[in-house]
Amino acid sequence: MAFRSLRRYSWGLLFLIPEIVIFLVFLWIPIVKGIGYSFYKVDFVSGNTFVGLRNFREVLANPDLPTAVKNTLVYMFWALVIGFWIPIAMAVSVSELKRFQGPARIVGYLPSIIPAIVLYGMWQWFYDPVGPINTFLNSVGLPEFDFYSKGHAVFSLIIMETWQNFGSAALIYVAGLASIPKDLYEAAELDGAGVWARIRYVTLPGIKNLVLLLLVLQLIATSQAFQSQMLMFGGGPDNATLTYLLLMTREAFVYFDFGRASALATLMFLFLAAISILTLKLRRGDDPA
Amino acid sequence: MRKTFVLSLLALMLAAAGCGKGNGGSDASGSPSSAPASASSPSKPSADASASDSASDKPVEITAYAYPPDKTAENATLNARIKRFTEKHPNVTIKPVYWWYENTEVAVKMASNSAQTEFTTWATEAKLLSEKKWIADLTGYMADWPYANDLNKLAMQPFVIDGKTYGVPIDAYGMTITINKKLFEQKGVPLPPLDWTWDDLLEAAKAVNDPAKGIAGFIPMGKGTESGWNWTNFLYSAGGEVQSVADGKVTATFNSEAGLKALEFYKKLKDANVIPKNWALGYGDALTLFNQGRGAMVMCGSGNALDGAINQGKISKDDVLLYPIPSFAKGGEHVGVAGGNYKVINGLATAEQQKAAFDFVVDEYFTDAYLDSIDAQITSQNSKKQVYVPQLINYWNDDSEYGRKYEAMLAKHDNVYKYDPELTKLMVSKPEATYETQAYYAEMANVIQKVFTMKGDLDLQKLLDDAAAKVQQASFDKVVVQ
Numbered sequence: 126m127a128f129r130s131l132r133r134y135s136w137g138l139l140f141l142i143p144e145i146v147i148f149l150v151f152l153w154i155p156i157v158k159g160i161g162y163s164f165y166k167v168d169f170v171s172g173n174t175f176v177g178l179r180n181f182r183e184v185l186a187n188p189d190l191p192t193a194v195k196n197t198l199v200y201m202f203w204a205l206v207i208g209f210w211i212p213i214a215m216a217v218s219v220s221e222l223k224r225f226q227g228p229a230r231i232v233g234y235l236p237s238i239i240p241a242i243v244l245y246g247m248w249q250w251f252y253d254p255v256g257p258i259n260t261f262l263n264s265v266g267l268p269e270f271d272f273y274s275k276g277h278a279v280f281s282l283i284i285m286e287t288w289q290n291f292g293s294a295a296l297i298y299v300a301g302l303a304s305i306p307k308d309l310y311e312a313a314e315l316d317g318a319g320v321w322a323r324i325r326y327v328t329l330p331g332i333k334n335l336v337l338l339l340l341v342l343q344l345i346a347t348s349q350a351f352q353s354q355m356l357m358f359g360g361g362p363d364n365a366t367l368t369y370l371l372l373m374t375r376e377a378f379v380y381f382d383f384g385r386a387s388a389l390a391t392l393m394f395l396f397l398a399a400i401s402i403l404t405l406k407l408r409r410g411d412d413p414a
Numbered sequence: 415m416r417k418t419f420v421l422s423l424l425a426l427m428l429a430a431a432g433c434g435k436g437n438g439g440s441d442a443s444g445s446p447s448s449a450p451a452s453a454s455s456p457s458k459p460s461a462d463a464s465a466s467d468s469a470s471d472k473p474v475e476i477t478a479y480a481y482p483p484d485k486t487a488e489n490a491t492l493n494a495r496i497k498r499f500t501e502k503h504p505n506v507t508i509k510p511v512y513w514w515y516e517n518t519e520v521a522v523k524m525a526s527n528s529a530q531t532e533f534t535t536w537a538t539e540a541k542l543l544s545e546k547k548w549i550a551d552l553t554g555y556m557a558d559w560p561y562a563n564d565l566n567k568l569a570m571q572p573f574v575i576d577g578k579t580y581g582v583p584i585d586a587y588g589m590t591i592t593i594n595k596k597l598f599e600q601k602g603v604p605l606p607p608l609d610w611t612w613d614d615l616l617e618a619a620k621a622v623n624d625p626a627k628g629i630a631g632f633i634p635m636g637k638g639t640e641s642g643w644n645w646t647n648f649l650y651s652a653g654g655e656v657q658s659v660a661d662g663k664v665t666a667t668f669n670s671e672a673g674l675k676a677l678e679f680y681k682k683l684k685d686a687n688v689i690p691k692n693w694a695l696g697y698g699d700a701l702t703l704f705n706q707g708r709g710a711m712v713m714c715g716s717g718n719a720l721d722g723a724i725n726q727g728k729i730s731k732d733d734v735l736l737y738p739i740p741s742f743a744k745g746g747e748h749v750g751v752a753g754g755n756y757k758v759i760n761g762l763a764t765a766e767q768q769k770a771a772f773d774f775v776v777d778e779y780f781t782d783a784y785l786d787s788i789d790a791q792i793t794s795q796n797s798k799k800q801v802y803v804p805q806l807i808n809y810w811n812d813d814s815e816y817g818r819k820y821e822a823m824l825a826k827h828d829n830v831y832k833y834d835p836e837l838t839k840l841m842v843s844k845p846e847a848t849y850e851t852q853a854y855y856a857e858m859a860n861v862i863q864k865v866f867t868m869k870g871d872l873d874l875q876k877l878l879d880d881a882a883a884k885v886q887q888a889s890f891d892k893v894v895v896q
Contacts, residue, residue: 169525170547170761188884249699254691255628273692275867358694359637362863378518379639379852380889381542 156394162387180388184376192364193372200279200368201347207280208287209343213336215291216298217328221320230299234292245356248285273358275365282353282366294339298332305331341404345397369393471505474770476531476763480510487794491787499777506770515539517852524548524762531763532771534584537572537754538643538846544573544580549758553578555772561780566811572845573756582775585805586754588843589647589739591615592719596733597629597710598622608836609748610740612651612679615711619688622710631688633709634680634862637696641862642855643751644713646846647739648676650749656847656854657890664849664890668858669878675742677874680865693866705729713739715753716841720831721803731801731831738840752843754807779809780816785823796829803831806838853889857881 131138163180165173184190219229239247250256252272259269272281309327318326329336351370354360360367360375369389377386478496481488489510496508513523515535520543523529535543543549556562556579565583573581598605603621606614619631635644646656646668654672658665667673683689690703701719704712705727712719716736723729738748757775759768778784792802804824810816824830847854861881865872 168546169521187888249692252692253628254625269691271691273694273867359696359859361637361859362693362867363860375856378521379856381521381546383521 159387160391160394162384163391165384165387167383167387176384180384181392184385184388184392187372189364189367189372193367193369196279196365196367197348197350197369200283200350200366201344203279204283204286204347204350205340205343207283208291209340211287212291212294212298212339213332215295216302217324219295219299220302220328221324230296233295236289237292239289241352241356244285244289245353248281249357252281273362275362278358278362278366282357285357286350286353294343297339298335301332301335302328337404337408341401344400348393348397472766473505473507474766475507475509476767476771476774477509477511478771478774479530479533479757480512482512482514487791487798490794491791494790495778495783495787496774498783499774502777503770503773506774508774517542520548527762529760529762531760531767532757532775533760534755535581535758537586537752537756538851540573540575540580540756541848541851543758543761544575544578547761549580550761550763550768551578552580552582552759552772555769559776561776564780564810564814564816566807566809568843569754569807569809572752572754573758581756581758582772582779583809584755584757585809586752586807586843587716587718587805588752588807588841589713589750590716590837590841591711591713591737591739592704592723593735593737594704594707594710594723594729594733595735596729597707605735606737608737608834609744609840610737611744611746612648612740612742615740616679616682616686616688619683619711620686623686623688625687625691628708630690630703630709631686631711632683633695633700633703633712634683634689635695635697635700635713636693636859636862636866637699638859639852639855640697640700642858643846645676645680645858645862646855647713647750648679649673650751650844651739651747652676652742656851657849659848659895662895664893664895666854666882666886666890668854669875669882673878674875677861677865677878680862681872681874684866689866693863711737716806716833717803717831721801724801724803724831725795736833736837738837747842748840749842749844752845754805782819785819788820789823789826792824792827792830796827799829801829801831802827806833806841807843849893849895850885850889854885857885 162173164175164177165180166176167173215233219226219233222229251258253259254269258272262268262270271277305327309331310323313323313327349370350368351374354366354368354371355374358366360371370393373386373389373393376382376389478492480492483489492510496510500506500508511530513519513528513530513533515533517536517539520529520535520539524546529548535549544551566586569583569586570579573579573583593605595605598618601622601624603618606618610618615632621631623629623631635641649656649668649672652672652675654670654676655667658667690709695703697714700709700712701714701722703709704719705723707727707729720731720734720736723734724731739750741748759771759775763771778787788802795802802824808817808820810820812821858881861877864877865874
């Protein structure tokens with residue numbers, strides 16, 4: 126029976142092998158090894174020493190951990206508030222355009238192709254005291270805005286990242302919108318629905334599942350944020366942009382304590398796995414029987 | 415069933431991680447390996463390493479520390495040196511590989527055993543690299559090398575640990591302040607005296623400062639560990655220490671009166687509005703700002719800012735000057751953090767590779783061939799309208815015969831930066847702290863950022879005390895003094 130099933134799906138399984146190998150080498154084995162390392166004092170030359178739960182005790186006693194967790198949650202929240210709706214608005218606006226949909230999509234996607242190193246250099250200039258934004262503010266008689274202050278740094282990062290990333294999310298929404306049957310719009314128009322009514326009763330319900338999926342993906346992505354925090358602000362000022370992952374990076378690459386870094390990664394893994402399982406359960410409960 | 419599966423998975427994870435050790439490491443219980451060095455395992459770093467038969471004709475392959483591809487003159491010099499060496503040692507094959515040492519990357523390079531057989535590192539890294547056995551003990555090789563005693567003792571200092579030598583100096587430096595003379599001239603500000611003080615620096619910064627044009631009087635680094643490294647110069651200059659070591663215990667001492675003076679000085683710089691409003695400047699950011707003419711003064715290792723400003727920033731070599739770290743008070747010492755570049759041998763390489771790499775590294779030390787290669791490099795840089803910036807302290811003693819030959823060679827060229835002879839007389843270079851220096855720097859970065867970004871009065875002593883207590887508990891208390 127099993128052999129017949131295997132024969133039946135043999136071609137499919139064959140095509141799966143490259144993906145399985147890639148996932149195994151670059152994802153599953155590192156995850157398993159990472160969890161294992163969290164119980165060891167890692168030494169690449171002399172060998173690892175089993176230390177039980179010591180790494181976990183040390184990371185949980187680290188006074189920077191609550192700061193990093195709080196900063197990460199704050200970043201996740203404001204990234205949702207400021208950035209999550211923009212790709213939806215962009216996709217809906219583009220789909221409502223009668224002409225120039227193609228160029229509008231290209232323009233929206235352009236920021237996503239800018240390499241990170243150029244992006245940070247560019248935004249450092251935008252945020253500079255004599256950069257274009259502050260020059261404009263000064264020219265209209267407004268005071269200079271300090272993008273680098275403790276209170277503003279996290280928002281400066283969110284604005285920069287929203288600008289860079291909204292294009293790719295918008296493209297996914299545009300693809301989702303294209304799959305909504307046209308006759309629904311025609312029926313709505315026949316019933317006298319205007320633009321807002323069409324968006325409210327046809328478009329948004331049509332991409333509801335996509336919105337939920339991208340919400341989870343954004344939460345996962347922002348919970349793992351560290352690149353721009355490290356390169357733009359180094360986690361500062363005064364740890365204001367120190368995220369959980371940046372703390373982990375510091376443990377590994379500043380203090381060279383890969384055991385403690387792995388312990389932090391394991392805790393993160395468990396937290397994200399719990400969120401994913403919860404989301405899955407909620408979505409299953411939501412599905413019609 | 416499910417429980418058994420989970421337990422099995424956990425056991426698998428632990429076993430997998432335990433097996434994930436470096437070449438020739440110990441078993442999962444942590445006991446040291448007794449396996450001898452072999453072609454695929456690292457040699458035991460030991461003083462008797464020189465006893466291995468490096469002069470044999472057994473083929474050996476090593477990798478050498480190459481320059482970035484755009485440094486064509488330097489790479490050509492290296493290739494010529496490899497050719498000369500391999501002609502003398504036909505059994506050795508040397509492949510130049512580009513990876514420039516970064517303290518944030520070295521762990522990954524070691525874990526993957528992909529660092530070059532010989533590579534260049536900084537004075538700051540000696541303790542870390544030797545402690546982790548990522549670099550080989552060269553004591554035995556040095557004993558057999560006839561020129562070992564001719565090396566500059568001051569330059570050697572950071573890589574001699576507990577009587578063992580782990581690195582060969584290339585050059586060394588003390589921290590200095592690089593000044594953009596042109597910005598001073600443009601604002602009609604007289605240059606401060608070379609024997610300057612903290613007050614002179616502050617006054618000069620105020621005078622040359624032009625925030626409307628985005629020009630800062632002084633650029634301190636405020637992002638990353640380099641911010642703590644920068645600040646330590648003022649700590650040293652005020653007579654302070656990072657830590658004290660007594661009875662096998664390391665104690666934080668940077669929250670001393672000297673530390674407070676140094677932090678008060680940073681607060682004065684902030685309050686006078688003479689530093690960039692963008693405090694988030696790492697090493698590269700600060701030097702880039704200086705190269706762009708957006709800062710009149712920047713603090714870094716002697717020569718490094720000069721090289722970037724002249725060869726990348728295209729500032730004339732006559733418009734940049736080097737000053738010592740200012741003294742706290744008139745007549746005081748100009749103490750700055752010492753640093754330098756060192757050649758080290760990969761601790762994961764085989765004994766044969768380590769010996770070949772050491773022979774390659776020192777092959778042209780104290781020879782005319784080395785001087786000729788520098789001579790050729792300067793000539794090549796001249797053809798590209800570039801300036802050669804020599805280091806202040808070299809691996810040889812300046813008053814030796816070799817030192818005089820070097821000076822004579824430099825004197826032939828117009829495109830060589832010339833230091834003020836008074837500068838070296840004033841400079842006092844002091845090594846960095848020995849234990850957990852990066853942890854201290856990282857914690858000081860937070861303190862400095864508070865000073866640079868928070869408004870109003872700050873209890874600076876409390877900031878230092880809190881930082882000292884945190885570093886003490888998190889790092890210094892865990893140090894085992896050998």
